[in-house]
Amino acid sequence: MSLPSWQKKLDGNRKVGSMARAALWLATEVGEGNIFTKADLRSAFSDVAQIDRRIRQLRDYGWRIDFSRDDPSLKQDEQRFVSRGADVWIPGQAKTPRHKNSLTAAQRQKVFQADGYLCRSCGIASGEEYGDDDVTQAVLNVARRKVVLADGSEEHQLVTECKRCGSGSGDREVNLEALLELVEDLSPMERRILAGWIAADRRSPEPIDRLWGLYRTLPEEARKAVAGALDDADAADGMDD
Template sequence: MQLPSWQTPNLGTMKRAALWLVQVVGEGNSFTKEQLRDAFRGVAQVDRRMRDLRDFGWKIDTNREDVTLEANEQRFVTMGEPVWEPGKATKKVSSSITAAQRRELLARDGYKCRSCGIAAGEAYSSDTYETAQLDVARRQLTLTDGTGAVQLVIECNRCRVGGRELTVDLNEVMGRIHRLSALERKIIAGWIAADKREFSELESLWAAYRTLPAESRDEVRGGLG
């Protein structure tokens, strides 16, 4: 079936933006806000109409999801519903997060990334100027009754990229818990209650050792002898 042209004026801005992505940008390629606005010169709120495509399964990443992108860039990852076809552009329930919901989620998750524990504005390491930005991520889960679900969690910009395709099976998690010894279950219950893990001196030393170059690792091994 031949697609209508993205330049057809009576299609509506969202449908034209979808066709522009398919016909001009192409899946997997990036584009800038300036290129979008130049293509739709004089069209009001074209950025918003393109964002509406996410409600129909279109995946369009910004630098929050893809850290290789610049602030003014986006990437057309995959196409969703062919909204230009009759009946395909019926408004779905919005997947956007309101400012109030975001504040509640940040408070619930302790104002930190649930994957790595970094706080907003904190530097990733002492030798970099890159700081963490926290946002809402959608995590795919398989619940204990076997049904699939999407739940919201706070993650930093790095972990959001690494966890985009992550799916968690709660039955598998619970199964591993049940296989623990009584002592191990008591330990992890304490970590869960405190919502943090205290590392022992041995674990801290092991983590420090793992970061050493080969020559220094040899010296540490010799010192143990």
Template structure:
């Protein structure tokens, strides 16, 4: 089927946006909101129509997913469904509603389920504030070998490069079964509190890992 022109005024803005991405921007390249406004002058919320393409399998990354991008930059990574074709722009059922987003955030205590940081909190050793979003986590089930997709709150750092990650529930359960009594009690306490308190040595270990080799040597000398 011949691909129509992105300048065809008979098409809706989302369809034109998709065609603009593949014919003007190109996969792998960066664009900004200003580029969108320039391409679609006088059309309100044209940038929102670009974001809507994600619901149809189009991968468009921001600095939440790609830390090399600036605050106002986006990268067109991969084309999804050809929404300009008849029947291809039907709204899929995987899109999240605002109510779903609020429910997931409230259930997870408005904390990242991967690292525990809250929205607006500063990451350690940085001036970057955390932002929370909703991620889809693939969980491999232990009995039938099937997979389920569960929604979790996750911060912008933890989401980078993690879209295709999954967790094996069977392996987790096997690991729990193999713990000794003291370790089981310790883990149960963390799970009950839904929080892990790191000891002084663990915090120093994390900081040590961030040091360059010359500085690491000084820490090793201090311990010897």
């Protein structure tokens, strides 16, 4: 069955949205597995101001479109149309995904409370000023994060994120299965340390971390002096043995 033309803005009396047209363009002009650029996209949809956003929205409907952060072989301005999802040009197929539904005030408050009223990406609290900006104050939002569970299934979970961290982040994905495998690879001592950080919901720098931070600020000659002191201490320890 042939697909409708991506160039048509009307299907009878029904308006065809730009996301549906973008999907048809990918399916008929680009083809699965092939690369397209932002210039290609904007040339085809010169009449659509936010066509990049419409392409990203297709990912919510099962369309897989890889960016350079997903596929290191792609250049910064390239994207790869990997596979097709829902036929969003068909009425009823482009309903808002469940994980995109609006949250109630009570739901948002519950997420904020669970996350300690802190951005889980940078740790800033609502109303605090950013260290590099004495004017802008942090505003907290609730983001939907795709999580790949240990059994391989996917779900969207809610997390607190400040407006700055959420800006331009796209659809972040967390692979819980891979993370749990890394936890299993830790030594017993490392697991105890990590468990302590998790229980406190913060990491207190160890003395060696603070020393490293101070060392990194030193001029070259001072760094050499520290390195020499370590060599001398190692030599003295060897003599004691």
